[in-house]
Amino acid sequence: MDEVLYYPELVRLDATWRCNLRCKHCQTGMFREPGSHYSDLSTEELEELFKQLSRLGTKQVGFLGGEPLLRHDLVSLARTLHSLGIRPSITSNGWLINDRIAYVLTQEVPVDIAVSLDGPDHSRHDNIRGKGSFERAVKALQRLVKYRGRSRTVLIGISAVIHRYCQSNVTGYLDLANELGVDYMVMAIVHPVGTAKQYWDELSIDQGQILPLTRTILKYFQSGEFSFSLRLNFLTPAMRDVLSGEGWSLGGIAPYYDRAGLYECYVQCDGRVFPSQKISEMVPEALASAAHLGLDFSDNSIRKKSMQAIWFGPSFEAYRRLVLSKVHIANYQSCQRCPFSQSSCFPTAVPFLEGAPHAQDFCAYLYNSGLGPFRSKVA
């Protein structure tokens, strides 16, 4: 394999797993449970990581969490990234974004910021994220848009999750985004990962509803005067084919490609590196399947090795070989129905579904736990 072709253009980095909220669908909630011991990378460790990423050609580092703004060095870390020619971005719950922070992040140390919303109104959002969180998130967006002004040097967006409570008013998200004057909106579907497993009966949406919901969103978005861009993370290649066949124009909708391990990777707050969040400690079942296939990411910590040694090391190389040797996810019916395949398990699930002795483990997680869409065993 010609390794020069692949580099970590985008690095998703959990700045911390600490958080001021306790959302029902939190993917990292289990890391805050009693008995979990993780130490955040220090400022110095992160600065060293950024230097190494710069040498590998990284263009963007996206801070996730936890709540990234709980790190007091976040602005200084963003400044370091700028000095290395790397664009910083943050996904935040918005609670801590006061006037001063909004000004600094839009005017002094420009950072692209997405604020998470779990509904277009108080009742839906606060039901998931806690009392008062909708108002704080909306105020944060108003401040960010105000201080960004017309410069558009930073992009302000909404990261929206569709779950059972908001599926009856998905178009409300679009109206709210327009009203707030954001630059973009990313929509995802709730996944049975982390804390969401405990609330799955309450939060899950019928997988059969995803296509009709998508039609509703498209119809509303394309008939209105919306000034922001829209990305639907659950729009799989198979769904695009179906919708195009029905005559829908998908021109204005940014496609989602999973580039895990090829042009992206994920760094946990404790320095361990994985191809994506869906093949990390967040989804232990995926790690178990990876281990059965001979993919061992357990030693990939930037506390032990350089990022270069990890990216070009045996586990990432084997992962790439596996991914690139397989055909498109659209050929796998079970993948098309799987909630994971709507996001960053593609191209994960493809190799995992085929051939290897324990290949079913990853998808069997959904099937056996009753969390997934499967009505019959994955063949």
Ligand code: SF4
């Ligand atoms: S979803 Fe985000 S804001 Fe909510 S608890 Fe998890 S990390 Fe915190």
